[in-house]
Amino acid sequence: MTSWHEFVTMGRFGLFVWPAFGFGLVVMLLNIYWAHLREKAAHREVRESRSTEEEIRS
């Protein structure tokens, strides 16, 4: 790259290059968010299992 202008416009391909990288970034961030949600769901499941066991015992 020789200038910021060239970097931003990517020659005449900016309309294709930046959406491609943008989509990749969004999906990679969503993967992290989904992993976080799955972890929360797993912790909730373990806690619910514990409270069910305690109810049965009592």
Place this chain on the structure above:
Amino acid sequence: MTLKTFFHRLGSPPYFYQISKPWGRAFAWIGLILILAGLYGGLWLAPPDYQQGNGFRIMYVHVPSAWMSLFVFMVIAVCSFIALVWRMRLAYAVAAASAPLGAAFTAVALVTGSLWGKPMWGTYWVWDARLTSELILFFLYLGVITLNRSFEDQKTGDKAAAILALVGAIDVPIVHYSVDWWQTLHQGSSFKGLTSEIAPSMLWPLLALMAGFMFYYGWLVLWRTRSELLLREADRDWAQQVVGS
């Protein structure tokens, strides 16, 4: 500890849960550094292609994603085999954790390939062998995910998904060799074995990004596998201790 003992211990969910956390953190940092270095090299340092101009830079997100889409499906197939033959619970969990990640990589490969195709081929999509087999791979991922979560009994879901993954693995070599076996609009493989015709100034960012994506996957698959193990063993003492602590 011998290698055999290590693998035996690795099959134990509590042991895996314990050792995977620090590994995951290391993978995340290594992946981030490699991806940032690869992006800097690919988007700024690498010279424009003599035919495709700056449009070729889509390669830096498309090729690593496409490579990971094949690699992750092979991981799922190998884990499915291990799980079905040796009934290893960890292998089922790794396969279940990998499927959504593989589907995401495949979606990125398809969308970025489409965005690359428009300025180079004049169309977003053609039904050629490479594109069609990659789309089939995406549907296979969706099938594995759906089967895994469609049964009341998790063991039944695990087995059904494992069988589909083993059968579907036939698509992986088809995707890889499609450009050699059929006349396609898609260009040939970027790599022939360990060699590549890509110029070194364009190649190193690609290799950095491919390695970065691998570590990123490693981080997330360890994280998601821990969650899968907790979901599958929620009533076990070790899971109660982990969540309680």
